[in-house]
Amino acid sequence: MTKNYIDWPEIYKKPALFHVYITERGRGKSDTKGWKLLEIITTTSNNVAWIRRRWHDSLVATKPFFQGLIYDFCEEKKLDKSQFEIMVNENQFDTKEQGVFYRGKIRIQFIDLFSFERLKSAIARTTFQEIVFEEAIPIDQEFLPGEQFKFRDLVKSLKGRMGKDKKPIETKITYLANPNSWSAWILSVFEESGQLFNLKKQAEDKKENNDNSGILETMKDEKDVEWLLYLNLIEGEEDPHYSSLEEKLNPFLQNWDDFMIPIYTSKQTLKKYQIKHAIQDFFFIELGEREKNKKYALMHFTRNKKEVDNSLVNFCFNWEEQAKSKLKNCVIREKKALIPKWILMLKEQMLFFTDYRSRDWFLEQIKG
Numbered sequence: 001m002t003k004n005y006i007d008w009p010e011i012y013k014k015p016a017l018f019h020v021y022i023t024e025r026g027r028g029k030s031d032t033k034g035w036k037l038l039e040i041i042t043t044t045s046n047n048v049a050w051i052r053r054r055w056h057d058s059l060v061a062t063k064p065f066f067q068g069l070i071y072d073f074c075e076e077k078k079l080d081k082s083q084f085e086i087m088v089n090e091n092q093f094d095t096k097e098q099g100v101f102y103r104g105k106i107r108i109q110f111i112d113l114f115s116f117e118r119l120k121s122a123i124a125r126t127t128f129q130e131i132v133f134e135e136a137i138p139i140d141q142e143f144l145p146g147e148q149f150k151f152r153d154l155v156k157s158l159k160g161r162m163g164k165d166k167k168p169i170e171t172k173i174t175y176l177a178n179p180n181s182w183s184a185w186i187l188s189v190f191e192e193s194g195q196l197f198n199l200k201k202q203a204e205d206k207k208e209n210n211d212n213s214g215i216l217e218t219m220k221d222e223k224d225v226e227w228l229l230y231l232n233l234i235e236g237e238e239d240p241h242y243s244s245l246e247e248k249l250n251p252f253l254q255n256w257d258d259f260m261i262p263i264y265t266s267k268q269t270l271k272k273y274q275i276k277h278a279i280q281d282f283f284f285i286e287l288g289e290r291e292k293n294k295k296y297a298l299m300h301f302t303r304n305k306k307e308v309d310n311s312l313v314n315f316c317f318n319w320e321e322q323a324k325s326k327l328k329n330c331v332i333r334e335k336k337a338l339i340p341k342w343i344l345m346l347k348e349q350m351l352f353f354t355d356y357r358s359r360d361w362f363l364e365q366i367k368g
Contacts, residue, residue, distance in 0.1 A: 004212055004234060008032040016218055016228035019174045020186055022137070023214075026236020029176050033132055034066060038073045041100070041107035046129035049109045050099070051154070053135070053144060062110050062134070063088045066100055113150050128171055131155065136175035137184045143360060148185040179233060183260050183356035189221045190229055191355060192303065194264025203231035210234065256359060261287070261297055261352035270305055273297075277313040278327060282358050284315075296351050298358035339365055 006027055011019075021029045037048045052062060063086050074081045085101040088110065100108035109126065113133075133151070144150075155173065175186045182200055183191070190196040195217065203215045214232035221227060263271055273285045276296070283304055287295040314327040315338070322330040343366065345351035353359040 004236065006212070006214065006232060009036070011216070011228075011230055012036060014216075014218070014228050016226040017170070017172060018189075018225065018227040019172065020136075020177070020227065020229045021175065022177045022179050022230070023232045024235050025178060027232060027234075028236075030065070030134060031069065033174060033176060034069045035073060037108055037130070037132070038070065038100075040129060041102050042077070042079065044129075047107050047109065047126050049111055049128050049131045051111050051113060051131060051133045051151075053113050053138070053147075057112060057135075066108070070100070111154065113147065113154060114144065130172040130174060132174045132176065133186075134176045135178075136186050137177035137180050139178065139180055143184070145364065179231075181356075182257050183353070183359055185356055187229070188356065189219055189227045190217070193219055194262060194268050194270075195219065197262045198266065199229065199231060203233045207233040256363070259346060259352050260356075260359065261295075261354060263297075263299070263303060263354045273299075273306075275304070275306060275308065275312065277315055278308075278325075279315040280317075280321065280361070282361060283308075285354075287352075294350065296345065297354050298351070298362060299354040300357040302357075303355050335365065 004027070006023070006029075008028060009032070011021070023029055034050075037050070040046055040048055050062060050066075066086055070084050070086075071081065073079070074084070083103050086099070087101060087106075088098045099106050099110040109128070155171075177184070177186070182196065187196055190199065199215050199217055205211075206213065206215065212232065212234055214230055216228070216230050218226055218228045263273070265271055271287060272289060273287050275283045275285050277284050278301075281301050283299045283301060285297050285299050287297055310327050311329050312327055314322075314325050314330045315333045316322040316325065316330050317333065317335050319332070322332060342351055342362070353362065
């Protein structure tokens with residue numbers, strides 16, 4: 001057993017419905033989870049799903065990943081490799097079923113998040129024991145527009161069915177990710193509780209002390225559904241190819257996570273803030289009660305804990321937003337005049353984001 005060994009099978013036993021695993025590369029989370037899925041399809045009649053963002057991910061990444069894994073699996077389990085077949089669509093408009101077939105039946109369904117509608121009829125006929133979302137936090141931090149809603153719709157298509165015993169099938173959802181972003185939507189339950197930044201700090205401390213035990217935390221969301229988060233930031237085994245090809249980061253560029261700011265203190269109490277005005281689904285707030293060096297932030301309305309009077313000033317970019325708003329005091333503002341001011345405030349360390357929704361909304365505005 002290596003010093004960097006993570007006991008993934010033991011973590012899998014935890015009963016939470018949602019599992020989020022965030023580690024550095026080379027820690028075995030994808031290999032071990034893929035191996036577990038192969039065990040499921042060869043020892044039970046249950047089906048599972050393996051999800052990536054884009055249709056071509058299955059072709060260039062998922063297929064070769066499972067090809068190598070199946071070879072090793074069959075060698076260890078003394079199974080006939082000819083009982084397995086991997087079929088992958090060659091283009092995004094192909095509606096054939098794709099995934100790992102075992103004994104002639106598809107058992108691990110490959111699904112791409114942004115074109116799963118093509119497979120809806122096939123999905124509707126299947127019950128899944130587990131859904132795995134690989135690279136749930138993209139390397140380039142570029143979450144695709146509407147990603148969380150796409151995933152929610154996909155999950156709705158994949159779960160809620162009855163088994164042969166007429167009882168609901170409980171579908172486990174697992175997110176595999178690298179620590180490229182700490183404001184990803186899959187972390188919202190932990191972020192909203194105010195615990196995320198503390199857990200991140202604990203994981204960083206363990207990395208500094210070469211403590212491989214990691215951080216494991218469970219938490220229930222507002223629907224009383226349990227989530228599990230496992231963090232381990234110790235580097236994986238050294239890969240000479242990966243190290244040699246590693247791209248140097250421009251030291252003069254900011255990471256968007258640097259603009260995040262927790263709304264809770266280290267003692268889990270809510271920080272003081274005042275709502276200055278609203279804009280679409282967000283509040284522009286002033287943090288604290290400073291006379292100088294004021295700090296402001298954009299906050300999604302779901303994070304707000306204060307009463308909001310309908311006379312609050314609401315900035316609108318067009319007449320449609322003004323007509324739709326329940327707030328009475330709507331003011332039309334030119335986006336071209338407002339956004340540059342906010343960019344200057346970012347550069348002066350005066351503006352931050354309290355949550356990933358506000359950050360991603362801001363990115364959409366400056367890109368548009």
